[in-house]
Amino acid sequence: xxxxxxxxxxxxxxxxxxxxxxxxxxxxxxxxxxxxxxxxxxxxxxxxxxxxxxxxxxxxxxxxxxxxxxxxxxxxxxxxxxxxxxxxxxxxxxxxxxxxxxxxxxxxxxxxxxxxxxxxxxxxxx
Numbered sequence: 001x002x003x004x005x006x007x008x009x010x011x012x013x014x015x016x017x018x019x020x021x022x023x024x025x026x027x028x029x030x031x032x033x034x035x036x037x038x039x040x041x042x043x044x045x046x047x048x049x050x051x052x053x054x055x056x057x058x059x060x061x062x063x064x065x066x067x068x069x070x071x072x073x074x075x076x077x078x079x080x081x082x083x084x085x086x087x088x089x090x091x092x093x094x095x096x097x098x099x100x101x102x103x104x105x106x107x108x109x110x111x112x113x114x115x116x117x118x119x120x121x122x123x124x125x126x
Contacts, residue, residue: 001026001027001115002024002025002026002027002028002029002032002098002114002115003024003025003026003029003115004022004023004024004096004097004098004115004116004117005022005023005117005118006020006021006022006094006095006096006117006118006119006120007020007021007022007023007120008020008021008120009094009120009121009122010121010122010123011123011124011125012086012122012123012124012125013124013125014086014087014088014124014125014126015085015086016086016124017082017083017084017085017086018083018086018122019080019081019082019083020036020080020081020083020094020096020120020122021078021079021080022034022036022078022079022080022081022096022117023076023077023078024077024078024079024096024098025077026115029077029098029115030074030077031053031102032053032098032099032100032101032102032103032115033050033051033052033053033098033099033101033102033103033105033106033107033112034050034051034072034079034096034097034098034099035047035048035049035050035051035070035096035097035099035106035107035108035113036048036049036050036070036079036081036094036095036096036097037094037095037097037110037113038090038092038093038094038095038122039092039093039095039119040091040092040093043092045095045110046061047061047108047109047110048060048061048064048068048081048094049061049064049068049069049070049081050070050106050107050108051070051071051072051079051106052103052104052105052106052107053102053103053104054104055071055072055074056104057104057105057106058070058106059106059107059108063089064083064090067083067084067085067086068081068082068083068084069081069082069084070082079096081094083122086122086124087124088124088125088126089124090122090124091122091123091124092121092122093119093120093121093122094119094120094121094122095116095117095118095119096116096117097110097113097115097116097117098113098114098115099112099113099114100112100113100114100115
């Protein structure tokens, strides 16, 4: 069983930055591909960014490309999401997720993820 705990959310003005962290624990959790998703009120949960098990491959949603950066510290078993140039439309609950397998490629599909954190809220004011 993989446990994921997100932190780092908060309230920020448009144009500002936040860094989200996701601490993973559980057997083999450090080997799994991981990703970030977000869900705004009344909306579907959507893909934001993903990173392969090694950290060498990453993928981003078009809406965040060039502004967000996903990274991993495998020694700490922690995944980060650096969010710059934030916009009001980035306001959502952000969820960390772990695929149930090791992958050389970043995993975009929500259905591939087996473990989810409880989320951290990000609010961007205009």
